[in-house]
Amino acid sequence: MTSDLNTKVKAASKAAIVLASMNADEKNKALESMAKALDAKRSSIIQANAQDIDNAMKLKNDGLISQALVDRLKVDDNKIDGMIAGILDVVDLEDPTGKTLESIEIAKGTFLYKVSCPIGLIGVVFESRPDVVPQIMSLCLKSGNSIVFKGGSEAIHSNKIIFDILIEAIERSSKVPAECFNLLESREEVMDLLSEDDYIDLVIPRGSNEFVKFIQDNTRIPVLGHADGVCHVYVDEMADLDKAYKVCFDSKVQYPAVCNAMETLLVNKHIAPKFLPKMVEMYKTANVEIRCDDRSYDIAKDIQGLNLKRVEEKDWKTEYNDLILSIKVIDSLDEAVSHINTHGSHHTDSIVTEDNDNKRRFVSLVDSSSTIINASTRFADGYRYGKGAEVGISTNKIHARGPVGMEGLAIYKYVLVGDGDTVADFEDDGCKKYTHKNVLKEFNI
Structure with missing residues (x-):
């Protein structure tokens, strides 16, 4: 494992804690700046993408990649319009974290809250499609998650220019830590990324059937995605x-x-x-x-x-x-x-x-x-389903299913608020009794 990758992963994991505590206004400020930056830098994006398309066509002519991969790689003004629209839709979405999902009165004066929170650090491994970068970055930013991206070599120029534009916009306009977002570029770093199960909480693969199956078979980190689309x-x-x-x-x-x-x-x-x-x-x-x-x-x-x-x-x-x-x-x-x-x-x-x-x-x-x-x-698409964008489509039956938007990037924690309570108070000879009643009460301190 490269020390540089491990350093980035550790920093992203630490920065995720800061991002998780930020309010929606601050995160929306960064998102709006990202959308404006993509609009302003269209020609640079399309120029970089042209390099990738030229290289991909050579690989396709040599039989090394498919036409479908080339098609997914192309970025034009319409595709940039879609990237911008996706980010702005995320701005309009409600922050999925910090919401009281359930509240239970454990006993008189003692309450248990189920509160939504970010997952933490997301590893995103993808082939071809450069629009994955703004899609998932915007959703992760709004939901308070850090990301480590690893794109395919066929899109290296497109991914880097888009990523750099978005990071510069975030640093210029907000207090969101830039360490939350990382782009890996070497092929060798894929296996290293998949071994970072001490820090990465979820892996999202985007690509061909073979690619997704490879990811699923080579990591201990939970994987959100699908292999086939039949x-x-x-x-x-x-x-x-x-x-x-x-x-x-x-x-x-x-x-x-x-x-x-x-x-x-x-x-x-x-x-x-x-x-x-x-x-x-x-x-x-x-x-x-x-x-x-x-x-x-x-x-x-x-x-x-x-x-x-x-x-x-x-x-x-x-x-x-x-x-x-x-x-x-x-x-x-x-x-x-x-x-x-x-x-x-x-x-x-x-x-x-x-x-x-x-x-x-x-x-x-x-x-x-x-x-x-x-x-x-x-x-069946996150944008068309009104999720702003999607992190991927999942055929899993746990955590998240179908086109996954921000709801798939949030989990929950339990918060118990007592007043000096002890378990001994509730034993057979104790003075307190459990009530276990569902109540309409927001967690708020």
Whole structure:
């Protein structure tokens, strides 16, 4: 382990205590300055990103990285607009820490409070996407957490310029300790970062399936995230076809290189002959490669100019991150649910139907972090869910699930306020009795 990394991690852990005690106004001042700085330094960001894009294209041409990775790397004015909007949305969000979540009267005059607080020091390891830096930095700052970032070498110039701009803005405008935020640059530091379980409280990985699995398999630190994004849309026999065409097209085509894009389309057999011909024609205009089971192949095979293949068993569990789609005709909603729970990744799955019973059954039976009715899977995103931005999407079933915003960066502590109480007072021969009553009482000293 490098002494420099260990020094940074220790300093960030110590600075997290200072940040945790700061009020929302001071943190918002830093966030507003960060947003203004990104706007003022657009040309520098885009210029640095161009270097990364050039290098990434060479790697892609040599077969070393995918086109999806290149797509995620690109930063333009629209992407910078999104970074700024995400930060400003975080400014408007309520500070998640210092809130009384529960209060219990233990006994007369003795109260127990459950109070929200920051997690502490977050390790963020990510591939490609430079917009991860302002997204997670803003959420961690507002929620009172320190961060150690480790980005991929393919985005080294973009990450550094964005990080430096944000740090300079924080130092210039606020009392937030700059030591709270650190960017690691060498490849060798990844394993060192993952070994810092004495100081780092949570690791958030952002990247490919293989990348996330590697992180999960190589650290004792708790990991928040997901490895796969195998998302589905099920078109029910009671679907409104106009809605179905829009939802299914957007779910696959709007941005195929991300984890919440649809990879498998399930269509009820009663509606498939009417629905699929037009749907497949729409996909053809977007150059989508179609991989069909036997029943959908029979419907689509006569469409001219279609990039059509037979589906293989492995396709049902594949996250393509590309303009490729598997299609299966199924007999019932129960079969759709079984297919999703068996082959999906518990990320995001959608149903298109007008039947309320089928809506309820789908939502209750599909075991995914986001279930959607009559809308695109692409909505499963922290910004679109109104969280300002997201630290990641989690398919975990503990702590935080789905698109995770600031609520996933807060935990809680118990605060017991007594008046010289002792446990002996409550024993069999003591003078006090437990009341254990829930009360509406804010923790305030």
